[in-house]
Amino acid sequence: MLGDIKTVAQGTFDRYFKMKELYVILILCILNIAALSRYDVLTLNMGKEFMIDGALAILTVVALITSMAVIFEKSRELREKTAHFIITKPYGRSSYIWGKFIGISFLAIFNMAILTAGALIVFKLTSYENVMANNLATEFIYAALLITAEAIVLTALGLFFSMFLSDTITALMVLVFFILGHSFYILEKMSSESSKIFGWVSDILPNLHNLDLKSAITDNITITQDVLGYGLLYAVLYAVAFVAASSMIFSRKDIS
Amino acid sequence: MYAIETHNLYKTFGWFLSKRKVHALNNLELKVPENVIYGFLGPNGAGKTTTIKILLGLVIPSKGHSKIFGIDTHDPDTRNHVGFLPENPKFYPYLTASDFLDFCGKIIHMDAMERSKRKDELLEKVGLTHAANQKMEGFSRGMLQRMGIAQALISDPDLIILDEPITGLDPMGRADIKRILLELREEGKTIFFSSHILSDVERMCDMVGIINHGQLIEHGSLDELRSDIGVNIHTTGVASNALMEGEKLCDYITLKNGEAIFTLTNKSDKDTVMKFISDNGGSVIRSVKLQEELEAFFLRRIQNDEKAREEEVN
Ligand SMILES: Nc1ncnc2c1ncn2[C@@H]1O[C@H](COP(=O)(O)OP(=O)(O)OP(=O)(O)O)[C@@H](O)[C@H]1O
Ligand SMILES: [Mg+2]
Numbered sequence: 314m315l316g317d318i319k320t321v322a323q324g325t326f327d328r329y330f331k332m333k334e335l336y337v338i339l340i341l342c343i344l345n346i347a348a349l350s351r352y353d354v355l356t357l358n359m360g361k362e363f364m365i366d367g368a369l370a371i372l373t374v375v376a377l378i379t380s381m382a383v384i385f386e387k388s389r390e391l392r393e394k395t396a397h398f399i400i401t402k403p404y405g406r407s408s409y410i411w412g413k414f415i416g417i418s419f420l421a422i423f424n425m426a427i428l429t430a431g432a433l434i435v436f437k438l439t440s441y442e443n444v445m446a447n448n449l450a451t452e453f454i455y456a457a458l459l460i461t462a463e464a465i466v467l468t469a470l471g472l473f474f475s476m477f478l479s480d481t482i483t484a485l486m487v488l489v490f491f492i493l494g495h496s497f498y499i500l501e502k503m504s505s506e507s508s509k510i511f512g513w514v515s516d517i518l519p520n521l522h523n524l525d526l527k528s529a530i531t532d533n534i535t536i537t538q539d540v541l542g543y544g545l546l547y548a549v550l551y552a553v554a555f556v557a558a559s560s561m562i563f564s565r566k567d568i569s
Numbered sequence: 570m571y572a573i574e575t576h577n578l579y580k581t582f583g584w585f586l587s588k589r590k591v592h593a594l595n596n597l598e599l600k601v602p603e604n605v606i607y608g609f610l611g612p613n614g615a616g617k618t619t620t621i622k623i624l625l626g627l628v629i630p631s632k633g634h635s636k637i638f639g640i641d642t643h644d645p646d647t648r649n650h651v652g653f654l655p656e657n658p659k660f661y662p663y664l665t666a667s668d669f670l671d672f673c674g675k676i677i678h679m680d681a682m683e684r685s686k687r688k689d690e691l692l693e694k695v696g697l698t699h700a701a702n703q704k705m706e707g708f709s710r711g712m713l714q715r716m717g718i719a720q721a722l723i724s725d726p727d728l729i730i731l732d733e734p735i736t737g738l739d740p741m742g743r744a745d746i747k748r749i750l751l752e753l754r755e756e757g758k759t760i761f762f763s764s765h766i767l768s769d770v771e772r773m774c775d776m777v778g779i780i781n782h783g784q785l786i787e788h789g790s791l792d793e794l795r796s797d798i799g800v801n802i803h804t805t806g807v808a809s810n811a812l813m814e815g816e817k818l819c820d821y822i823t824l825k826n827g828e829a830i831f832t833l834t835n836k837s838d839k840d841t842v843m844k845f846i847s848d849n850g851g852s853v854i855r856s857v858k859l860q861e862e863l864e865a866f867f868l869r870r871i872q873n874d875e876k877a878r879e880e881e882v883n
Contacts, residue, residue, distance in 0.1 A: 320672065395661055404645060569628075
């Protein structure tokens with residue numbers, strides 16, 4: 314089964330890897346980050362912060378779009394019956410869901426790596442010397458890692474919703490959870506010693522605040538490896554749980 | 570042992586409490602012997618695709634059993650012996666024919682050597698060797714359908730299930746598919762396919778089953794099913810001036826290659842015609858049974874079934 318998952322994941326990743334459009338988009342995003350360097354005057358000499366913030370925002374949007382790819386890809390493959398060869402094989406349905414998830418996750422990692430490298434080069438070229446000082450490069454990479462983790466969480470969530478809902482509704486739900494996910498930590502604040510329930514609810518919903526450090530780095534608050542580690546662990550556990558649930562549901566579903 | 574066997578099979582679509590339930594299969598009893606080409610016929614919405622999906626584990630039956638080579642289809646390993654061509658497949662448009670078969674080979678755990686050998690064999694078999702390195706997005710319907718057969722055959726299955734393999738193909742394309750299926754039967758495989766194109770089914774199937782409203786209403790070999798509608802008696806030596814007279818006794822007479830062929834429907838009296846032939850100095854070379862066309866049989870059976878259902882309701 315692991316071999317099958319790898320085959321499906323690789324097929325999924327390869328398809329995007331070979332797409333010219335993907336590179337056009339990534340290059341445009343990097344140019345966009347570079348363009349942010351022109352705002353020093355407009356932002357009253359906060360150009361550097363603005364650029365970092367903007368770069369992270371662009372990474373987040375690309376992460377969101379990447380994670381939505383899984384929804385449309387799965388439903389198209391079922392509609393066009395491309396997936397039938399795999400899903401009629403023994404244990405093929407689980408392999409298919411895990412393979413799609415891993416393939417898209419790798420795509421997210423790939424996109425984030427390119428954009429992060431691009432952003433760091435842009436920072437350097439636009440000669441904000443201090444960008445490279447104060448461990449900013451390291452922290453930027455930390456933040457990018459957490460955004461990647463966010464993409465992985467959203468991919469798992471999208472797969473899960475797509476078990477019950479149509480593509481468009483699923484995509485909308487992912488968008489809604491993406492927006493709300495950053496606010497669910499409020500619930501956590503509401504939880505007290507006596508009722509931890511709000512904390513759990515916010516972790517299930519998901520709690521994307523765990524993965525949200527954009528403000529931290531622009532404000533020069535140091536991101537510790539603990540925070541990073543906790544965020545990544547949360548994301549991986551969350552995604553695994555939701556993909557496992559999706560795979561179980563998908564294995565028992567009528568394919569029409 | 571049967572290649573395919575279903576017993577008491579039901580499938581109802583729709584939510585538990587929903588009012589708009591669709592009874593796609595209603596006590597379907599299907600038996601497909603080994604090493605035959607079996608045509609699974611039925612009007613739109615009769616439940617053909619649903620049956621096929623149940624056999625492949627894509628749809629879970631509401632009630633009943635289905636077996637492949639004697640093993641219940643609950644067991645996912647049954648699918649190791651089955652090749653499947655879905656209805657209207659598209660396949661990965663961005664892959665080449667050769668890459669796609671390679672992908673399929675990987676899924677069934679073939680090693681690289683085996684895959685490359687099998688790939689070439691299959692492309693040759695379905696006549697797509699020339700298009701091996703072409704992307705499938707440029708494939709015609711006929712080519713796609715042949716690719717579909719190639720992928721179904723990758724694991725060298727004993728049973729091949731095809732959903733509408735010839736629908737939408739031009740006569741050449743249909744002939745190609747027919748040739749491939751006949752070859753497969755020669756190799757000892759069982760072929761089960763659904764179709765609407767009755768004239769093709771007629772020429773290639775050993776057996777047919779007709780499904781209507783999720784029930785098998787007829788099955789058997791074509792010879793058993795179709796009723797005789799008459800006979801052609803080939804003769805020589807009948808005096809030509811007697812032929813006018815003879816035509817009154819049968820449906821009509823055709824002259825061909827020096828033979829006079831007397832075509833009789835069931836209404837004509839065969840004995841009188843035979844006597845007439847010998848009285849006029851002719852001799853019978855052979856007589857050929859005329860059977861109704863499958864299409865006529867199909868329509869008759871479906872109409873009868875509909876009528877019976879109406880009466881049952883009233
Ligand atoms: N997923 C589904 N949900 C609800 N109803 C369905 C579903 N799949 C099939 N049906 C219904 O079940 C019945 C049988 O459909 P099926 O696709 O098996 O017919 P078919 O014989 O293959 O028809 P066709 O010749 O048009 O392909 C139809 O009435 C169809 O509307
Ligand atoms: Mg159908």
